[in-house]
Amino acid sequence: xxxxxxxxxxxxxxxxxxxxxxxxxxxxxxxxxxxxxxxxxxxxxxxxxxxxxxxxxxxxxxxxxxxxxxxxxxxxxxxxxxxxxxxxxxxxxxxxxxxxxxxxxxxxxxxxxxxxxxxxxxxxxxxxxxxxxxxxxxxxxxxxxxxxxxxxxxxxxxxxxxxxxxxxxxxxxxxxxxxxxxxxxxxxxxxxxxxxxxxxxxxxxxxxxxxxxxxxxxxxxxxxxxxxxxxxxxxxxxxxxxxxxxxxxxxxxxxxxxxxxxxxxxxxxxxxxxxxxxxxxxxxxxxxxxxxxxxxxxxxxxxxxxxxxxxxxxxxxxxxxxxxxxxxxxxxxxxxxxxxxxxxxxxxxxxxxxxxxxxxxxxxxxxxxxxx
Numbered sequence: 001x002x003x004x005x006x007x008x009x010x011x012x013x014x015x016x017x018x019x020x021x022x023x024x025x026x027x028x029x030x031x032x033x034x035x036x037x038x039x040x041x042x043x044x045x046x047x048x049x050x051x052x053x054x055x056x057x058x059x060x061x062x063x064x065x066x067x068x069x070x071x072x073x074x075x076x077x078x079x080x081x082x083x084x085x086x087x088x089x090x091x092x093x094x095x096x097x098x099x100x101x102x103x104x105x106x107x108x109x110x111x112x113x114x115x116x117x118x119x120x121x122x123x124x125x126x127x128x129x130x131x132x133x134x135x136x137x138x139x140x141x142x143x144x145x146x147x148x149x150x151x152x153x154x155x156x157x158x159x160x161x162x163x164x165x166x167x168x169x170x171x172x173x174x175x176x177x178x179x180x181x182x183x184x185x186x187x188x189x190x191x192x193x194x195x196x197x198x199x200x201x202x203x204x205x206x207x208x209x210x211x212x213x214x215x216x217x218x219x220x221x222x223x224x225x226x227x228x229x230x231x232x233x234x235x236x237x238x239x240x241x242x243x244x245x246x247x248x249x250x251x252x253x254x255x256x257x258x259x260x261x262x263x264x265x266x267x268x269x270x271x272x273x274x275x276x277x278x279x280x281x282x283x284x285x286x287x288x289x290x291x292x293x294x295x296x297x298x299x300x301x302x303x304x305x306x307x308x309x310x311x312x313x314x315x316x317x318x319x320x321x322x323x324x325x326x327x328x329x330x331x332x333x334x335x336x337x338x339x340x341x342x343x344x345x346x347x348x349x350x351x352x353x354x355x356x357x358x359x360x361x362x363x364x365x366x367x368x369x370x371x372x
Contacts, residue, residue: 041287054075115144183346239291240292243297253273253286293315
């Protein structure tokens with residue numbers, strides 16, 4: 001092997017961002033020795049060497065996005081395998097100091113990726129520290145003008161440099177764009193009276209149990225929907241994505257088979273998932289395959305929301321802050337604990353009646369004093 005390429009990182013993960021190199025050109029490495037850390041949309045992944053050998057060159061530096069199948073490392077002294085090398089890399093000595101890097105089979109300059117600009121404009125952009133790829137051209141034929149560069153420089157000086165989204169936040173932004181483009185969202189709001197609960201009940205586990213019951217009663221919400229072919233896949237097992245807020249962005253680990261596991265097992269499973277998210281060591285597979293999602297934002301603030309459905313899922317439940325509220329009981333005022341709920345569903349795949357029946361079962365299960 002002359003070139004080691006970014007390997008398959010798991011279902012649906014086609015790119016990764018280089019976090020840190022642990023080796024450099026000229027180093028001797030052993031098989032399975034850690035070479036670099038990369039960040040996917042799901043977790044930090046440590047990439048080991050596939051063999052013993054001497055490193056001739058590294059492709060990319062910290063912050064670069066590398067796609068699956070693109071070269072990461074060149075080894076010394078072996079014959080090039082033309083069937084596996086991406087692009088024509090003969091004699092190419094890439095390093096962190098170079099301005100050329102490889103994307104697919106095309107080498108592009110970082111300061112001018114697919115950008116139309118004259119040499120003088122490029123020189124001005126370099127002198128003023130302006131990234132040409134971040135500018136919307138205003139010139140003829142889509143060319144960047146001197147005025148575009150000067151305006152961008154003034155903005156950078158007055159407001160600071162724009163920071164490109166990376167890692168989890170970048171993945172979250174892409175998912176939100178996908179949802180906005182594909183989903184037809186409708187949200188129902190209601191309250192669950194949880195006055196009958198004892199004070200020591202686990203709200204998240206009660207919500208998990210109620211969601212499983214509601215999916216059994218109204219399975220139309222536990223499906224994957226294909227908007228391109230207008231087809232849906234009915235799913236027997238309920239795999240609940242649970243939104244976890246972190247400083248790096250939003251993670252949604254998946255709690256598997258919530259309808260057939262005891263509550264103590266589910267609680268232990270959720271604790272393990274959250275610990276893995278916090279340490280950024282959660283396996284990518286644990287972030288894939290959710291069939292429905294819970295956003296328990298009420299642990300922080302807020303009553304109601306319109307949470308975002310991420311395809312191919314068709315529904316997400318939001319739980320707000322528990323509050324004391326005066327309610328009518330047998331015609332008399334009483335103070336009860338109320339849990340506000342929001343259900344957003346994709347109206348392409350779910351009718352209003354199906355969503356309302358789902359929410360009704362969810363509320364009735366939450367009203368019970370204990371889990372059956």
